[in-house]
Amino acid sequence: MSENEETTHSATRNRLLQAALQAFGSRDYDGVSTREIVEAAEANISAISYHFGGKRGLYLATVDFLAEKLQSGMNDQLEQIRQTAEETPPDRSATLICDFLLHFLEHILLGEMGKHAPGIIFREQNQPTEAFNILYEKLLAPMHHTLALLVARYRGQQASDPASIIMAHALIGQTVIFRIGRTMLLRRLNLSAYSTANIETLKNQLRRNYLALLNSPPDPTETDIRHHAE
């Protein structure tokens, strides 16, 4: 009762989700075979149909599993940030934004999240399926909203102002590109992998980039993607 649905189910079900997360995280839906998953999960093939109704059901459950896993670790942080932002002067929002994004960067570069999530998230962005809704509601939207809130607070705009939303998007992009474009950047730098020293350098550089963006003057012509800002 203290646990949610997933954990009260059979152990086989959890092993399938773990194995599926690993598989779908590194390869595409069609590139993953059900037999490969059940082998990694030490389960029988029919377990997929039994527990999830089929391969498609397993994929959706896996995305939900991933979203739930990441959400639990991030929502507390986001909530805390929103509270802190309300209690401190607006100009401190920049620090909150930087700290959150740099923490996020570490997660996608080094953490467990960085292994599986990016592949799935990008694939769903590029060719959205039902699974994108799950990712958006549980992961992308909360993060995006909180960031836009802080941006608006710091820059004296409305959180619903598209300018704030675009800026939040730009800040996120500035961050995730070092995970998404990792292969390209590493090759440019003649590195085979990020070292901890590399990541420190990146964080320093990114912090300056964040502040440069946040402190840049808003559009004087008040261009608005949907309506005019109030």
Added chain:
Amino acid sequence: MSENEETTHSATRNRLLQAALQAFGSRDYDGVSTREIVEAAEANISAISYHFGGKRGLYLATVDFLAEKLQSGMNDQLEQIRQTAEETPPDRSATLICDFLLHFLEHILLGEMGKHAPGIIFREQNQPTEAFNILYEKLLAPMHHTLALLVARYRGQQASDPASIIMAHALIGQTVIFRIGRTMLLRRLNLSAYSTANIETLKNQLRRNYLALLNSPPDPTETDIRHHAE
């Protein structure tokens, strides 16, 4: 003689490449069937083995086809930029960078390139295969190098300085995130697609972002990812 190899081959071969580009651009390697490709290309199944040795060969040829196609349109532009940069004072490099990136943005948002290339490029970044080398050599590296050159020139650094490379990467990331994360941003803005007005707004915002990043002070501690800058 005036044409290169590709065009002198059979028409079937070209139709296969076109169909394969469309297919591999929107779906994953394993998600695309050879029969689907030959159907779109109005060719026989055995044509793939005949012309490319197999599905894998067709994929590699398709990536090369894509790279070649985009390279031709970009290399001239890059070369022109490098020349212009040498003839004008360093502080004008910022304008060159902005113009190039904004032109690039339009291409990936509206142009033919935006349809197929992003999916293939990201996939090869996330799970590199032999095809990544083709993309890197013909597309990513030239663009990255030129941008780093201009950045270094504008900021008074060496083009080989990792700080310049990282800044170039950040600028590219700032741009492509509006294509990669399109689905998320559009949902946040309650839009179904970018309009030309939207894109103008984006370009205005991005130009300010570029300049903010380019004008931001370099790292005072001279942190260097590989060695110390001279």
Added chain:
DNA sequence: TTGATTAAGTCAAACGATTGATTGAAATTA
């Protein structure tokens, strides 16, 4: 010009292998 020869390209048909899914019995648990 003619007819034979050769090579290039295309075609329908079939190959074995693998795919996701299903079956009904067996095992496990309540």
Added chain:
DNA sequence: TAATTTCAATCAATCGTTTGACTTAATCAA
């Protein structure tokens, strides 16, 4: 006993590839 879960075996469908005959076009000797 009854419900849940796991299992080996098998299903039809699709996968990438191969085969050998067929068509087309170019080449060359007569």
